Amino acid sequence: MRHDHLISARQLSRGDVETVLDRAAEFDAGERVARDDDLLGLCFFEPSTRTKMSFDTAMKRLGGDTVDMGTVESSSVKKGESLADTVRVVAGYADALVLRHPSEGAAKLASEFVDVPVINAGDGAGQHPTQTLLDLYTIRENAGLDDITVGIMGDLKYGRTVHSLAEALTEFDVRQHFISPESLRLPRNVRYDLHEAGADVREHTDLAGILPELDVLYVTRIQRERFPDENEYREVAGEYRIDADTLDAAREDLTVMHPLPRVDEIAPDVDETDHATYFEQAHNGVPVRMALLDLMLSGDGGDGR
Amino acid sequence: MTDADQELRVSKIVNGTVIDHIAAGQALNVLAILDIDGSGGEEVSVGMNVPSDRLGRKDIVKVEGRELSPAEVDVLSLIAPAATINIVRDYDVVEKSRVTRPEVVTGILSCPNTNCISTAGEPVESRFEVLDDAVRCGYCDELLREDLAAHIATD
Numbered sequence A: 001m002r003h004d005h006l007i008s009a010r011q012l013s014r015g016d017v018e019t020v021l022d023r024a025a026e027f028d029a030g031e032r033v034a035r036d037d038d039l040l041g042l043c044f045f046e047p048s049t050r051t052k053m054s055f056d057t058a059m060k061r062l063g064g065d066t067v068d069m070g071t072v073e074s075s076s077v078k079k080g081e082s083l084a085d086t087v088r089v090v091a092g093y094a095d096a097l098v099l100r101h102p103s104e105g106a107a108k109l110a111s112e113f114v115d116v117p118v119i120n121a122g123d124g125a126g127q128h129p130t131q132t133l134l135d136l137y138t139i140r141e142n143a144g145l146d147d148i149t150v151g152i153m154g155d156l157k158y159g160r161t162v163h164s165l166a167e168a169l170t171e172f173d174v175r176q177h178f179i180s181p182e183s184l185r186l187p188r189n190v191r192y193d194l195h196e197a198g199a200d201v202r203e204h205t206d207l208a209g210i211l212p213e214l215d216v217l218y219v220t221r222i223q224r225e226r227f228p229d230e231n232e233y234r235e236v237a238g239e240y241r242i243d244a245d246t247l248d249a250a251r252e253d254l255t256v257m258h259p260l261p262r263v264d265e266i267a268p269d270v271d272e273t274d275h276a277t278y279f280e281q282a283h284n285g286v287p288v289r290m291a292l293l294d295l296m297l298s299g300d301g302g303d304g305r
Numbered sequence B: 001m002t003d004a005d006q007e008l009r010v011s012k013i014v015n016g017t018v019i020d021h022i023a024a025g026q027a028l029n030v031l032a033i034l035d036i037d038g039s040g041g042e043e044v045s046v047g048m049n050v051p052s053d054r055l056g057r058k059d060i061v062k063v064e065g066r067e068l069s070p071a072e073v074d075v076l077s078l079i080a081p082a083a084t085i086n087i088v089r090d091y092d093v094v095e096k097s098r099v100t101r102p103e104v105v106t107g108i109l110s111c112p113n114t115n116c117i118s119t120a121g122e123p124v125e126s127r128f129e130v131l132d133d134a135v136r137c138g139y140c141d142e143l144l145r146e147d148l149a150a151h152i153a154t155d
C-alpha cells in the first residue's frame, strides 16, 4: 500500500486493490497473525453498528484489540469539542483510527491532525472505501474483475457506496451500467470522475434492457425520505425492485449484490437462488478489513508499489 | 484604437494596481474576490465592455492605493484567466505580470456543500484543488464550475 491513510476509493490503484484483496484471501483461507500489541481506535460519530462490529471483529481476529470512543451523546463531542481535537486525543491511545462521521470530508480532515493511519468508514454522503474493497473482493470471487459487465441500480445520487465502487471499478476492465430514476442518477462530480478516468459507462432508467448482459447486479436501496411525496416514491421504488421472476431474464451466473441492510428492493425469494451473494458480501467485510488493518499497521505505507 | 488608448478612458492612478484583460462581464466578480467595495475608502475605477485587441471586449479595474498579493492574483485567475496585473507606483508601471492558475487555492473559496466538514468550524482553512475547468473541494470532493465568485469566503 502506498498510503498512510485510506480516505477515498479514488486513491486506490489497481495494485493497491489487488494487494488488499490477495491478503484478504489469505485471511479467508485461515491465515493467522498476532497483532497482540496493536490497538484500533473506533471513532463513530454516528451510529453504524455493523460497520463498527466488522472492524471490531477484524481487529480482534488479528489478535489485537479496540478502544471505542463511545457514542457521541456520552463523549466530549457533545460539549462542542472539534473533530480535530477528538481524533488527536484518541490517536494518542491507538495505533490506527477508524472514523465514521456525518460530514463529508471528515476523514480527510482527521488525517491531517494525527500521525496514525486513518481509515474512513463513511463520511456523510462522501466515501466509504472499505465497503468498496469488500465489494471488489466479492466481485472478484464471483465474476473476476476483468472483462465483466456490472450494473449498479437504485439510488445512485446519494448512495456513497455506489460512488466509491464506480470510481474503483475504473481501475479494471469493467463495463459499467447505471440504472436509476432520472431524479436519482449519479451526481455530476462522480460522472466527471468516471469520464476523466475514461470509463466505459452508460446510464439507464430501466433494468430490463440491460439485465441479460450483466455479470454483476449491484442493488441499492431507494430511500423514502428522498422524495417529497409518498406516491412519487411508490411509483419509482417498485420499478427498481427485483424478485426471482425478474432474474429469469438474467444470465445463469449473474451475481446479485447489495450493501445491506435491504428493505424490499430484493424480494426474499431471490435469497433462494444462486444469484444471491449479499450475505457472503457482508461476511467478506471481516477478511478484507483484517487485510487492510494488517497492511496499514505493518507500516507498509509509503513503501511504494 | 489600441489597448493603451482605451486604458486612458479609465482615470490614471498614482499608486496601486491595474487589472487588465478581464473577461468582459467579470469586473464586478473580480472586485468581489478582492473584497473591494469602496467602503475601505480606496478609489476604484471600473471599465466594462471596452474594446480589446486580444479579447474583443474586456473589463478593466483600477484600484488606487492597493497592491495585490500573489494569493489574490492566484484566485483571480479562476475567473479572469487572461488578466494582466500592473502594479503602479508614482504613475509608473513597476511590475507587470499575467495571472497563473495555481494548483490549489486555500482560504479563499468556501465550500458550497453545507455538510462539508470544512464549513463546520474546525481549525482548518478551505482548500480547493484547481482542475482544468473546475475546482474541487479538498475535503468533500465537491466540484465548483460556474459562478466561483459567489463562493468567495466572507468572514
Ligand SMILES: [Zn+2]
Residues within 6 Å of the ligand: A105, B111, B112, B113, B116, B117, B118, B137, B138, B139, B140, B141, B142
Ligand atoms: Zn467541501
